Amino acid sequence: MKIDLTDTTASKINKALVQGRRAIGTPAVGMVLTLVVVTDEENAYDALKAANDASHEHPSRTLVVIKRVSRSARDRTQSRLDAEVRVGADAGTGETVVLRLYGEVAEHAQSVVLPLLLPDAPVVVWWSVDAPRDPAGDPLGALGQRRVTDSYAAEKPVNELRARAESYEPGDTDLAWARITPWRSMLAAALDQARVKVTSAAVEAEADNPSAELLARWLRAQLNVTVERLITSGPMVTAVRLDTANGEIVIDRPEGPLAMLTLPGQPPRTLALMERPTSELIAEELRRLGVDEMYAVALRGEAAKENA
Structure with missing residues (x-):
């Protein structure tokens, strides 16, 4: 009506x-x-x-x-x-x-x-x-x-x-922060499984992508390592690479809704990692009505981590 x-x-x-x-x-x-x-x-x-x-x-x-x-x-x-x-x-x-x-x-x-x-x-x-x-x-x-x-x-x-x-x-x-929630979840799960120290990292994405910038800042603040930003043709974030003493941890999504997870010493696995519509992003934000401390960490970098 x-x-x-x-x-x-x-x-x-x-x-x-x-x-x-x-x-x-x-x-x-x-x-x-x-x-x-x-x-x-x-x-x-x-x-x-x-x-x-x-x-x-x-x-x-x-x-x-x-x-x-x-x-x-x-x-x-x-x-x-x-x-x-x-x-x-x-x-x-x-x-x-x-x-x-x-x-x-x-x-x-x-x-x-x-x-x-x-x-x-x-x-x-x-x-x-x-x-x-x-x-x-x-x-x-x-x-x-x-x-x-x-x-x-x-x-x-x-x-x-x-x-x-x-x-x-x-x-x-x-x-831009909500768009990388699946990336952050998968990276956290991969590190829990591998249990190795990350020595450096790289985020691959299209130029001037704010989600990639926030993801790089979040990794830098959480892992205390140098994070390189590499430019690709996209769309959005296409890969994250974490260097460790045992080899590279990689989530690679060159295109489409599927990504490939590679852990040192393990066979590659396929993951669902699709771009979500705006309605799902808004719904995610409406679930959290308090302060999102991790967003502040990612937005302001290492200084925010010290104060969080």
Whole structure:
């Protein structure tokens, strides 16, 4: 069910949510958090689809904030809020409000979002594009216990990571970090099995890949070794090589969903290591509503390890 509201207010949106729930006979109970998605018109469809898919694991109220750019000076001074309220099958397993903000109200999006948050429930803010330099200091980011960015969407992803390191606050995270969760898990399992000391390492990936940069920093901080970054044609991370006295530990994924794990003195093994869709990355982040200390270690390197 969809309800369109033009030139509306937060109060009218809340009434429309109640109206929609009554119409389909669905109570508000069962939603575990509010997910605030900050995006633009171009990327709104993909971001909303990912949020709806993630809601099957985490039933939530999803608030999609789209700040519309006014073309004339007159339009920029005229505030207007349009909303699309979705409940039932049109909103995953929760409910969704798409907010389009025009004029001065776009500069105060937090005042629109605040009355629409679920009471006594965690808030996660996700910028699918154009994340602020300081997520925790952003007015919308200040509403969230967790703040999710995606440096892969930036023009210069590695530079974006440097900005994230400078402004990092507990609760910040990045989808570039979630993308390498399977790599980190497999590397940890391989080292547990081999039980050898790593003397150096290399991460192979496409140029300017933020996930590869975070993976290299994490390995450097955890193993206290030099980690070389090697450029390949991709996609994403293609291999990790760990040098040991007994030989090389290698996870190699040149293409496709399968990787090859090689341990010293053992036959190679095939592993499933596919690239996950954004919905799975968001669902992973919604499972952890506390501080991700390992992300801080990877983001800020060895100094973060000392303070973690």
